[in-house]
Amino acid sequence: MESADLHYGHGASDAQSEALWIVSKQLEQSPSETLEQLEFTISEELSQKALEIAKKRIESRQPLAYLLGEAWLMGVPFDCTPQSIIPRSFIAELIVHESFEPWLPADGQVLDLCTGNGSLAVLMALCYPDLQVTASDLSLPALALAARNLDRHHLSDRIELLHGDLWEPIAKQDLQFDLIICNPPYVNEQSMQGLPPEYRAEPREALAGGADGMDLIRQIIASASEYLHERGALVLEIGNEYDHFQxxxxxxxxxxxxxxxxDRQICLIEADDLRH
Known part of the structure; x- marks a missing residue:
């Protein structure tokens, strides 16, 4: 795999990490568990399966997460299909490190807007056991995948899934939140044209953000204050679009x-700032 012209960034940063991921899947372990073992034995049958997956990865240029049907984010596993982008948001780091004080009280209300596979909503519910979590998306196939991940982590009764275009399902229920997190489509048009096959395998609508990457972000920022409590905040991931955002x-x-x-990938905008 090291000699193949592959691109990484869907849960693994290089060929060795992907090889470890393939082996850990055969051993029914997490990649971190496999890494901690100084020695492990894999049967000839499982070894052959691992080699077949590696070959398919090289030949198809499909992301490994799609081939395995699973991705890991902050040590948590998620079902993964081509109907949604692969879990990898840096917002996950902020969630597990509980970086949202003082905006998010322990028993507050949070919205994961453009939830996709539901990974950020799941991490929110796992890290903040008293939170009320809502997650929404326009894509029905993505929401079906999110429902699988909620069920996988026994969170179907704690996270409400809503279907609709951006703020539409939120407005219908007249909801407000202490924190809104969002990893929206933000890749600018020029960058979209240069994406490697691994990234083009993901749903285009989950990546493409228009000429400057800000098309959907403009809509989000324009109305976000209506759905935030007085001292609430909006958290946006913008990738490498800092200059366009500014x-x-x-x-x-x-x-x-x-x-x-x-410190140029994720911003937090307070409700007061959004209202001015």
Whole structure:
């Protein structure tokens, strides 16, 4: 796999990490469990299956998560299909490190807008056991996958899934939240044209953000304050679109959140700022 022209970033950063992921799947372990073992034995049958998966990965250029039907985010497994992008949001780091104080009380209300596979909503519910969690998406296939992940983690009774276009299902129920998190489509048009096959395998509508990447983000920011409590906040992931974001929203005063990818990937905008 190291010699193949592959691109990574869907839960593994290099060929060795993907190889470990393939082996751990055959051993029915998490990648971290397999990594902790100094030695392990894999049968000839499982070894052959692992080699077949590696071969298919190289030949098809499909993301490994789709081939395995599973992805890991912050040590938590999620069902994964081509109907939704693969879990990898940096917002997950902020969730598990409980970085949303003072905006999110322990028993507060949170919305995962554009939830996709439901991974961020699941992490919210796991890390904050007293939260009320809502998750919404326009894609019915993505919501079906999210429902599977809620069921997998026994959270179907704690997370409400809503279907609709952006704010539509929220407005229908007249809901407000302490925190809204969102990993929206934000890739600009020029960058979309240069994506490697692994990324083009994901649903285009979950990635493409228009000419400057800000098409959907404009709609989100325009109305977010209507669905936030007085001291609430909106958390947006914008990837590598910092310059485009600043050009489009220079009137705002976002708080840039530090994650492993730096401090220009995720911003928090307070409700008061959104209302001005």
């Amino acid at each position: 050009k489009a929203f220079g009137h705002l005063s976002p708080i840039w959140m530090e994650v492993s990818a730096g």
